[in-house]
Amino acid sequence: MSKLEKAIVAIVEVFEEYASTDDKKGQLSNAELSELIKNQLSSPDFKDKIDQDDIQEALVNIDRNHDGEVNFREFSQCVALLAKGYFRKKHGKGKAK
Numbered sequence: 156m157s158k159l160e161k162a163i164v165a166i167v168e169v170f171e172e173y174a175s176t177d178d179k180k181g182q183l184s185n186a187e188l189s190e191l192i193k194n195q196l197s198s199p200d201f202k203d204k205i206d207q208d209d210i211q212e213a214l215v216n217i218d219r220n221h222d223g224e225v226n227f228r229e230f231s232q233c234v235a236l237l238a239k240g241y242f243r244k245k246h247g248k249g250k251a252k
Contacts, residue, residue, distance in 0.1 A: 169195060170230050183225040188217070196237075209240025 156164070173191040174183050183191065196210070213236035219229050 166231065166234055167227075170227055174227075179224070181226060183230065185223065188225055205237065205240045205244050209243065210237065213237050213240065 169191065170183070171180075173187045174180055176187055176190075192214070202210075213233045216236070217225055217229055217233045219232070225233075
């Protein structure tokens with residue numbers, strides 16, 4: 156598999172792993188989301204590669220329909236915002252090196 160294919164599979168598998176802890180398999184509850192963030196976004200290496208403001212923006216906007224749960228669409232949009240934040244930090248807020 157290519158790097159991009161592996162990344163896509165990993166995103167889906169992480170969502171499914173954390174969303175499967177209760178009877179709503181297609182949703183992340185607040186508790187499941189907290190556990191996912193604690194376990195998957197806590198690496199000091201990652202935190203050094205993305206501005207905390209970008210992480211905060213992604214998390215604030217994650218529950219777009221305000222139903223208290225996060226579906227896969229909302230989760231994938233959050234992941235995209237985190238990727239954008241990583242890219243901006245790596246390249247100086249969008250400027251090419």
